[in-house]
Amino acid sequence: MESIKVNLIKTEDNSYDILIKEGVIAELAHYLKNVKMAYRFAIITDDTVKALYGGKLQKDLLAHGLNSELIAFPAGEKNKSRETKAWIEDRMLENNFARDSAVIALGGGVVGDMAGYVAATYTRGIPYIQIPTTLVACVDSSIGGKTAVDTPHGKNLIGSFYQPRRVYIDVATLSTLNEKEIREGLAEVIKYGVISESSLFSYVDQNIDKIFSYDCEALTYIVKRGCEIKARVVEKDERESDLRKILNFGHTIGHAVENLSGYTISHGQAISIGMVAEGELALEMGLWKENELVSLTALLEKAGLPTKMPEEMDIKNVIETMKLDKKSRGGQIEMVLPKAIGSMSQTRDGYAHKIDESFIEKVL
Ligand code: NAD
Ligand code: GLY
Numbered sequence: 457m458e459s460i461k462v463n464l465i466k467t468e469d470n471s472y473d474i475l476i477k478e479g480v481i482a483e484l485a486h487y488l489k490n491v492k493m494a495y496r497f498a499i500i501t502d503d504t505v506k507a508l509y510g511g512k513l514q515k516d517l518l519a520h521g522l523n524s525e526l527i528a529f530p531a532g533e534k535n536k537s538r539e540t541k542a543w544i545e546d547r548m549l550e551n552n553f554a555r556d557s558a559v560i561a562l563g564g565g566v567v568g569d570m571a572g573y574v575a576a577t578y579t580r581g582i583p584y585i586q587i588p589t590t591l592v593a594c595v596d597s598s599i600g601g602k603t604a605v606d607t608p609h610g611k612n613l614i615g616s617f618y619q620p621r622r623v624y625i626d627v628a629t630l631s632t633l634n635e636k637e638i639r640e641g642l643a644e645v646i647k648y649g650v651i652s653e654s655s656l657f658s659y660v661d662q663n664i665d666k667i668f669s670y671d672c673e674a675l676t677y678i679v680k681r682g683c684e685i686k687a688r689v690v691e692k693d694e695r696e697s698d699l700r701k702i703l704n705f706g707h708t709i710g711h712a713v714e715n716l717s718g719y720t721i722s723h724g725q726a727i728s729i730g731m732v733a734e735g736e737l738a739l740e741m742g743l744w745k746e747n748e749l750v751s752l753t754a755l756l757e758k759a760g761l762p763t764k765m766p767e768e769m770d771i772k773n774v775i776e777t778m779k780l781d782k783k784s785r786g787g788q789i790e791m792v793l794p795k796a797i798g799s800m801s802q803t804r805d806g807y808a809h810k811i812d813e814s815f816i817e818k819v820l
Contacts (some may be wrong), residue, residue, distance in 0.1 A: 473685050473802075474599060474623040478672055481513060481587060481626045484560075485520040493583050493621060494558035498522040498548050500571035502531035505563040505589055508632055513562060513587075524560075525551050529570075531718070536566045536606045538614065544574050547622040558583045561620075564590035564637075565597035569615070572603030576618035586620040591641020591675075592724070595648070595682030598623050600700075610715075613782065617695060625679060631670045635760070638668060638722035642759045645678050647731060648685045650752060651702045654798030656681045661755050698806040701792050704783060705800070706731030708791040712777035716769055721762075725773040730762035733820055737811065740819045743801045751797060771820050775813045782786040789813060 475483070488497070501510045506528040517524045527547045529540050548557070561571030562585060568586055575584035588598035604615025613720060630638070642660065649657025659677065660667070666674035686703070693699040710730025714721055721729070735749040753763050765774070779787045790808040795801035803809055 459501065467807055470619045471599075472620060472622050473781060474625065474677060474687065476625040476627065476680055478628045478676075478807075479626060480624050481509070481629075482516060484513070484585065484587070484624055485516045485522060486521055487622070488517070488558075488585075489520050494556055495523065495551055495686055496557040497560055498520060498544075498551075498553055498557060498574075499524055499526045499560045499562055500528065500544060500567060500574060501528050501562040502535070502564075502567050503528045504531040505567065509589065509629060510562060513560070516662045525553075531566070533566055533606065533611075536567075536570055536604075536611075538607065539604050540698075541570060541574055541605050544570070545578060548578060553578070555582060558585065558621075560585045560587060561598075562587045562589065563593070564588070565593045568593050568597045569602070569604050569612070572601070572618055572620065573605060573615050574615045576603055577684060581618070583621045584618075586623040588623065588625060590633060591630060591679070592637075594625050594627075594630070594679045595641060596686065596703075598625070599683055599686045601694065610782065611711075619694075623683075625683070627672055627675045627679060629673055635668060636722075638670075639760050640722060642667065642678075643724035643728050643731075643756070643761055645682050646752070646755055646759065647703075647705055647727065649680050650731065650794050650797050651705050651792075651800050652689075652798065653681060653684045654796070656685075657751075657797050658756065661758065663818070664758055699756045701783075701807050702800045705792050706734055707793065708778055708781065708789065709733045709774065711781055711783075712774045713765060713769065715764070715777055716773055721766070725762050728756045728759075728763060729765055732756065732763040733765065734791055734793060737791070737816065737819055738801065740815075741793070742811075743793050743795050745796075748794070748797050765820070774820075775816055779813075 510526050514526050559571050559575040561568045586598035588594045601617045601619035603618050604612035607613045664675045706727040710727035713729050714726035738744050756763050778789050789811050792807045793801050
C-alpha cells in the first residue's frame with residue numbers, strides 16, 4: 457500500500473475587534489478602504505433594517521469609492537431558511553460577486569446568522585463584518601462565529617463556526633427597537649450577569665428604567681459588558697467543548713418551552729422561564745441559595761419577562777422535547793447550573809450536569 461500524508465497542522469489567528477460607539481457605522485467605509493479586505497461588498501440585511509439604516513450605509517461606501525449591493529430579505533425568523541440563503545447567493549452570483557468580495561451583515565441575529573453563513577460558504581469562504589442592530593445581536597449573535605439557518609426539523613441545525621473580521625456596534629441603532637426587542641436582549645444580559653458577573657446583574661437591576669428609556673450610556677454599558685463576557689468565553693472555547701456551554705444557561709428548558717409553544721413564546725421569554733426552572737433544579741441540588749433564585753426571578757419580572765411555565769405545558773412533554781435537543785447527548789439531558797449570581801457550578805467532568813428526567817419531573 458502507498459500512503460501519502462496531507463500535512464495540515466494549522467496555526468490560525470482569527471482575532472477581531474468589537475468597536476462600540478454611537479455613530480461608529482460611519483467609520484466602516486474608511487476602515488474598508490484602508491484594509492483592502494475586498495473590492496466588492498454585499499450588504500445583507502432585512503427589509504426593515506434596509507429602510508432604517510441600509511441606504512445610508514450603502515451611500516457611505518459609495519462615497520468612499522467602494523462598490524456595494526444591498527441585498528434585503530423579508531424580516532423574521534421564518535426567513536432564516538436554506539431557501540433564503542440560496543436566494544441571497546443567487547443575487548450575489550447574478551451580480552458577479554467573486555472571491556474578491558466581502559459580506560456586511562447589517563441587522564439583528566437573523567441577518568447576522570444568515571449573512572455569516574453565506575460568507576462562510578460563498579466561493580468556499582469570503583470575509584464578513586457584523587453590524588448588529590438589535591440588543592440580542594449586539595451582546596450575543598454578532599460575536600463568537602456561530603452562523604446558521606433553520607430547517608423544519610429545528611432551529612440553527614445547518615451552519616458553521618465562522619468568525620467575522622470586525623464587529624461595529626452603534627448603540628444609537630437600538631433607539632428604533634420596540635420594548636419587546638429590548639426585553640429579548642435583556643434576557644441574555646441578565647443571563648450574563650448570572651453566569652459571570654454579579655455587578656452586571658446589579659447594574660441592570662438599578663438601571664432598568666434607563667435601559668427602557670434608550671439611555672445611551674446605560675445601553676453602552678450593558679452592551680460592552682455583554683460583549684466582554686462573551687468574548688472571554690469564546691476565546692477560551694470557540695467550539696463549545698465545555699466552557700462555552702455556560703452561555704446556554706436557561707436554554708435547555710427554554711428551547712423546549714419555545715418549541716412546544718409553537719414559537720408563540722419568544723426566545724427571550726422562553727429562556728427567562730428556562731433560567732428560573734433551571735435555577736429551581738440548582739436549588740434542589742443544593743448548588744445555590746434560595747435568595748439567589750428569588751433575586752433572579754425578581755429581576756426577570758422587573759424586565760417584563762415571564763418566569764413561569766405556561767400551565768397547559770405538560771412537564772413530560774418538556775422533558776421529551778429536551779431529549780431531542782441538539783445539546784442532549786444520546787438522549788441524556790444536560791444543563792449548566794449556577795452556583796451563585798456571577799458564577800457557574802462545575803462537575804468533575806466540566807460545566808454540563810447530567811440530570812435525571814425523574815428528578816426534573818419531581819422538582820418542576
Ligand atoms: P431579528 O434579527 O429577527 O430582529 C428582530 C426584529 O427587529 C426584526 O423584525 C428586525 O427587522 C428588527 N430590527 C432589527 N434591528 C432593528 C432596529 N435597529 N430598529 C428597529 N427594528 C430592528 O431577531 P434577534 O432577536 O436580533 O435575533 C434572533 C436570532 O438570533 C435567532 O435566529 C437566533 O437563533 C439568533 N441568535 C444567534 C446567536 C449566535 O450565537 N449566532 C446567539 C443568539 C441568537
Ligand atoms: N449563543 C450561544 C453561543 O454563542 O454559544
